[in-house]
Amino acid sequence: xxxxxxxxxxxxxxxxxxxxxxxxxxxxxxxxxxxxxxxxxxxxxxxxxxxxxxxxxxxxxxxxxxxxxxxxxxxxxxxxxxxxxxxxxxxxxxxxxxxxxxxxxxxxxxxxxxxxxxxxxxxxxxxxxxxxxxxxxxxxxxxxxxxxxxxxxxxxxxxxxxxxxxxxxxxxxxxxxxxxxxxxxxxxxxxxxxxxxxxxxxxxxxxxxxxxxxxxxxxxxxxxxxxxxxxxxxxxxxxxxxxxxxxxxxxxxxxxxxxxxxxxxxxxxxxxxxxxxxxxxxxxxxxxxxxxxxxxxxxxxxxxxxxxxxxxxxxxxxxxxxxxxxxxxxxxxxxxxxxxxxxxxxxxxxxxxxxxxxxxxxxxxxxxx
Amino acid sequence: xxxxxxxxxxxxxxxxxxxxxxxxxxxxxxxxxxxxxxxxxxxxxxxxxxxxxxxxxxxxxxxxxxxxxxxxxxxxxxxxxxxxxxxxxxxxxxxxxxxxxxxxxxxxxxxxxxxxxxxxxxxxxxxxxxxxxxxxxxxxxxxxxxxxxxxxxxxxxxxxxxxxxxxxxxxxxxxxxxxxxxxxxxxxxxxxxxxxxxxxxxxxxxxxxxxxxxxxxxxxxxxxxxxxxxxxxxxxxxxxxxxxxxxxxxxxxxxxxxxxxxxxxxxxxxxxxxxxxxxxxxxxxxxxxxxxxxxxxxxxxxxxxxxxxxxxxxxxxxxxxxxx
Numbered sequence: 190x191x192x193x194x195x196x197x198x199x200x201x202x203x204x205x206x207x208x209x210x211x212x213x214x215x216x217x218x219x220x221x222x223x224x225x226x227x228x229x230x231x232x233x234x235x236x237x238x239x240x241x242x243x244x245x246x247x248x249x250x251x252x253x254x255x256x257x258x259x260x261x262x263x264x265x266x267x268x269x270x271x272x273x274x275x276x277x278x279x280x281x282x283x284x285x286x287x288x289x290x291x292x293x294x295x296x297x298x299x300x301x302x303x304x305x306x307x308x309x310x311x312x313x314x315x316x317x318x319x320x321x322x323x324x325x326x327x328x329x330x331x332x333x334x335x336x337x338x339x340x341x342x343x344x345x346x347x348x349x350x351x352x353x354x355x356x357x358x359x360x361x362x363x364x365x366x367x368x369x370x371x372x373x374x375x376x377x378x379x380x381x382x383x384x385x386x387x388x389x390x391x392x393x394x395x396x397x398x399x400x401x402x403x404x405x406x407x408x409x410x411x412x413x414x415x416x417x418x419x420x421x422x423x424x425x426x427x428x429x430x431x432x433x434x435x436x437x438x439x440x441x442x443x444x445x446x447x448x449x450x451x452x453x454x455x456x457x458x459x460x461x462x463x464x465x466x467x468x469x470x471x472x473x474x475x476x477x478x479x480x481x482x483x484x485x486x487x488x489x490x491x492x493x494x495x496x497x498x499x500x501x502x503x504x505x506x507x508x509x510x511x512x513x514x515x516x517x518x519x520x521x522x523x524x525x526x527x528x529x530x531x532x533x534x535x536x537x538x539x540x541x542x543x544x545x546x547x548x549x550x551x552x553x554x555x556x557x558x
Numbered sequence: 559x560x561x562x563x564x565x566x567x568x569x570x571x572x573x574x575x576x577x578x579x580x581x582x583x584x585x586x587x588x589x590x591x592x593x594x595x596x597x598x599x600x601x602x603x604x605x606x607x608x609x610x611x612x613x614x615x616x617x618x619x620x621x622x623x624x625x626x627x628x629x630x631x632x633x634x635x636x637x638x639x640x641x642x643x644x645x646x647x648x649x650x651x652x653x654x655x656x657x658x659x660x661x662x663x664x665x666x667x668x669x670x671x672x673x674x675x676x677x678x679x680x681x682x683x684x685x686x687x688x689x690x691x692x693x694x695x696x697x698x699x700x701x702x703x704x705x706x707x708x709x710x711x712x713x714x715x716x717x718x719x720x721x722x723x724x725x726x727x728x729x730x731x732x733x734x735x736x737x738x739x740x741x742x743x744x745x746x747x748x749x750x751x752x753x754x755x756x757x758x759x760x761x762x763x764x765x766x767x768x769x770x771x772x773x774x775x776x777x778x779x780x781x782x783x784x785x786x787x788x789x790x791x792x793x794x795x796x797x798x799x800x801x802x803x804x805x806x807x808x809x810x811x812x813x814x815x816x817x818x819x820x821x822x823x824x825x826x827x828x829x830x831x832x833x834x835x836x837x838x839x840x841x842x843x844x845x846x847x848x849x850x851x852x853x854x855x856x857x858x859x860x861x862x863x864x865x866x867x868x869x870x871x872x873x874x875x876x877x878x879x880x881x882x
Contacts, residue, residue, distance in 0.1 A: 191672070194672070196669070197665075197666050200666075201658065204657075208657045208698070209657065392653075392655075392656070393652065395653075396619065397649055397654065397714075398670070400619060400642065400645075400647040400649075401643075401667075401670050402639070403670045555619075556618075556619055556620065557620050558580075558620050558621055
């Protein structure tokens, strides 16, 4: 390995990138667009669902309960009704998402310890269903604990307060943004390098390059070096925007965030290189990138909880670098954990990189056949 | 240009029984080549005759299916890596970076070819001056015209002062002026001791080579100096001067022993077949013309490379003719 040749490849790549306006735009554009889309649009925490209220008891305690429910902000009063049947019709029409029913014998039920209220839910929307669970946990009388107090492991029935660790405001951006760093890096890094070598083939540069003393390792490593810098730049953009737009905290060390991101970047670059030794055209390289990208998004725990997935999907997910990164980065950014505490994830990413890089360098032949 | 003289070998390339097939397609078939050091060696053949495939095998970029190759005393493909820094290779398609400037391309190739860092700036300046790029060194390579691109390709291919230079149809898409200029540069390099192997399908270029091999459908069909190859056809080329060339052409279609009849301006150029008696062909032509009553004047003229090319490539299944 000659540093001069390695450096020549790296600077050449940077110069070409500087003149490639589309790629340059993508470097900053993809993080910004994705962050705004995922941060604002994909909001798993629903607010202001239209609610219909049928308070058949109409006592001071029942009115207080309704006010408590509305105070959660997840529902907003949209209609009032006299009977549960009217509420069900409203749900069927789509006028309201949630109906709150307080029966006439509310005081008696409260006294007996029977259920005091009923929440009718539009089950066609899973997000609303989750909301219902929240409403059902609103304390029934003033004796209930303060909802801002730390969680209790087994709260008494009927007086359950909703407490969320690490994201008490239940803002989904806080959960989404750290994972989004991984999603954006997976998309851009695999794609950039996946194309990098295929492009040289398509433009005819490769035949000239392999007729020189350049080694496979110099070519491969020289080509990915610039993208490590670019990936870290993207991380900075996401962190800055995440803080500015969504007040996403970094509770662990900032250096740990960058090291974790660096690990994912090299893992993805190595995977991209492997793709580019396989793909015959830039289009094929894009297809193969999607082949990796979709399972990464779906199985890594970014969109759906890892624990809820079937075993086979979990095994598959363990192979994907994004899965390990998402655990790592949520640990660092939200729980304030250090990298050493999560060394298995670090090792998994490093191991993935090593294997992919070795296979890519071995697969690359300085020949045309 | 101060290229080193070839290091003690007077045969730059020696190939024996060289063959390459891609699946069922035979691209190169039992080719024997000997390229003397310090010469401009031409590789003439129609498109698809196996020129590029042969050059790529000689460079070690393709694995031969059969045969042995020795280039600059090294066994290819086994010692191909050791060969890389001693040869230059200019591909048929422009293979430099469109989005780098002229100077950046030269600097890049200098670095990966192992030109010492301290020498690079001087060497790049020297080539910029020699190939007259002074006004264009900041221009992006992709915006250069065809002739300039080829010149840049050549400058990059020789930046590390190779002993042997492979050029694959370097001027096929270039105007005549740029071509002449390009060939001037090739002879400069040859004068400085560089062996040059250049493939072409252009007769005027082939004519300028010291020595020539003609390839047809993957087989070597002729090999020698242009004069030897043309001399071997002595007596077989006839010129038919007539006022009615199209009608004479039609009249000659049925005459036996003619390999080709082509119209050149108002004349016809006739090449008699190998093994056919040229004098008898001459009489047959006159007889055919006499029957139709067309007036024409038939004389024997000196053969040129085009005749050689036609003679060599129209007889697919014959063993190669070889000049001494």
